[in-house]
Amino acid sequence: MNQTEPTAQRIYHCALSILEAEGPQAVSMRRIAVDVGITPMAIYHHYPSREALLEQVVDTEFERLADFFRQPLKNRTVEGQFVHIMDGYIEYALTHPRIFDYFFFSPRPGARRFPDDFRARRSPTLNIIADALAAWMKAKQIKRDDVWEVALALWAHAHGYLVLYRAGRFTLTEDEFCKLVHRSVRRFLYGLKA
Numbered sequence: 632m633n634q635t636e637p638t639a640q641r642i643y644h645c646a647l648s649i650l651e652a653e654g655p656q657a658v659s660m661r662r663i664a665v666d667v668g669i670t671p672m673a674i675y676h677h678y679p680s681r682e683a684l685l686e687q688v689v690d691t692e693f694e695r696l697a698d699f700f701r702q703p704l705k706n707r708t709v710e711g712q713f714v715h716i717m718d719g720y721i722e723y724a725l726t727h728p729r730i731f732d733y734f735f736f737s738p739r740p741g742a743r744r745f746p747d748d749f750r751a752r753r754s755p756t757l758n759i760i761a762d763a764l765a766a767w768m769k770a771k772q773i774k775r776d777d778v779w780e781v782a783l784a785l786w787a788h789a790h791g792y793l794v795l796y797r798a799g800r801f802t803l804t805e806d807e808f809c810k811l812v813h814r815s816v817r818r819f820l821y822g823l824k825a
Contacts, residue, residue, distance in 0.1 A: 639677040641667045646684050654729045655737060658685060686741045692730060696723050697755040709767050710820055714813050716760060717789050721809060724793050735790065749779050757782050788819055
């Protein structure tokens with residue numbers, strides 16, 4: 632741990648590290664205090680509760696994933712953009728499985744819910760997909776439809792593949808699995824073409 636880092640950042644990075652290595656049940660304020668080298672009460676000067684700390688971890692990680700989605704989207708085809716987004720999503724899920732599970736498989740306070748939170752643009756990742764879909768619908772590259780429902784369908788499509796892959800339902804290598812998802816996304820998109 633970087634001792635020159637501000638205390639709030641050290642607490643955050645410690646919580647992220649524990650979450651990634653052992654899952655949310657292992658994240659406790661007492662353990663973080665010991666690992667960071669402060670008293671348990673000192674953590675509360677930076678984060679009012681364990682839940683607030685975990686919420687900060689979730690928000691920051693979602694932004695990190697959204698940054699990956701945003702970067703090289705320009706000058707790509709509709710298909711190329713979605714393949715890129717799905718690659719980032721799959722890579723994150725396979726590289727950070729416990730964090731991914733906490734995001735999507737654990738009931739947690741502050742979790743975004745469809746449709747209200749998404750239509751209110753509270754999802755940094757789904758906003759990118761919805762914005763891309765809206766632009767393509769406007770340009771008549773894909774059929775007009777409810778942007779948020781189509782964005783959710785694409786997300787659920789990739790998510791379903793990930794759940795099955797991580798449950799051992801494929802005899803494919805990671806690379807073969809990614810290629811299968813690419814083909815599946817293409818099939819999905821061709822079904823939407825105008």
